[in-house]
Amino acid sequence: GAGVSQSPSNKVTEKGKDVELRCDPISGHTALYWYRQSLGQGLEFLIYFQGNSAPDKSGLPSDRFSAERTGGSVSTLTIQRTQQEDSAVYLCASSLAAMNTGELFFGEGSRLTVL
Amino acid sequence: DQQVKQNSPSLSVQEGRISILNCDYTNSMFDYFLWYKKYPAEGPTFLISISSIKDKNEDGRFTVFLNKSAKHLSLHIVPSQPGDSAVYFCAARASGSARQLTFGSGTQLTVLP
Numbered sequence: 001g002a003g004v005s006q007s008p009s010n011k012v013t014e015k016g017k018d019v020e021l022r023c024d025p026i027s028g029h030t031a032l033y034w035y036r037q038s039l040g041q042g043l044e045f046l047i048y049f050q051g052n053s054a055p056d057k058s059g060l061p062s063d064r065f066s067a068e069r070t071g072g073s074v075s076t077l078t079i080q081r082t083q084q085e086d087s088a089v090y091l092c093a094s095s096l097a098a099m100n101t102g103e104l105f106f107g108e109g110s111r112l113t114v115l
Numbered sequence: 116d117q118q119v120k121q122n123s124p125s126l127s128v129q130e131g132r133i134s135i136l137n138c139d140y141t142n143s144m145f146d147y148f149l150w151y152k153k154y155p156a157e158g159p160t161f162l163i164s165i166s167s168i169k170d171k172n173e174d175g176r177f178t179v180f181l182n183k184s185a186k187h188l189s190l191h192i193v194p195s196q197p198g199d200s201a202v203y204f205c206a207a208r209a210s211g212s213a214r215q216l217t218f219g220s221g222t223q224l225t226v227l228p
Binding site: 035040048093107108 | 156161204221
């Protein structure tokens with residue numbers, strides 16, 4: 001597809017379980033971002049990948065959160081031992097280079113519900 | 116500490132009238148500002164942006180105004196259309212930090228036919 005693709009679109013899990021969220025960015029976009037939106041909140045930055053550089057993990061809320069980007073394309077966000085406060089919509093975005101124009105292209109998001 | 120604030124969670128306007136969405140920021144290092152629009156069950160989409168060297172940027176029915184001294188920006192939509200009903204997010208980027216945007220909490224705009 002032409003846009004950013006995320007899966008699953010919805011995930012319901014039990015507290016304490018691990019989850020993996022996947023993002024397939026737009027072909028040719030070297031920058032990839034993960035954000036999350038909790039209920040009633042703005043988009044919160046989590047992590048940023050740019051080419052082969054070390055990722056900027058400054059937004060990850062705890063060490064239960066990690067992300068990988070394999071081959072400079074697909075990214076996986078992993079949340080271990082999920083907690084109820086992890087419930088949110090997790091949004092992936094990509095852009096050409098380091099967001100020269102500031103424009104990010106977002107996927108539709110993965111809605112995570114932790115029971 | 117919210118560096119980008121959208122104090123109005125919702126706004127309703129009549130079709131054909133002007134919609135004004137407001138955004139305030141606290142970080143004086145922000146030098147680039149953007150507005151994104153989000154429909155339900157979709158990701159945000161870029162709408163319009165403005166650099167800190169300007170005070171106005173216009174694109175069709177959408178105009179963004181920046182008041183640096185007040186650390187305030189606004190998005191004007193005129194005339195408003197029912198299809199404009201969406202959540203609007205203000206976002207800002209700090210100079211020297213091309214890596215991330217700081218988003219506000221969004222304003223739900225409803226344009227009544």
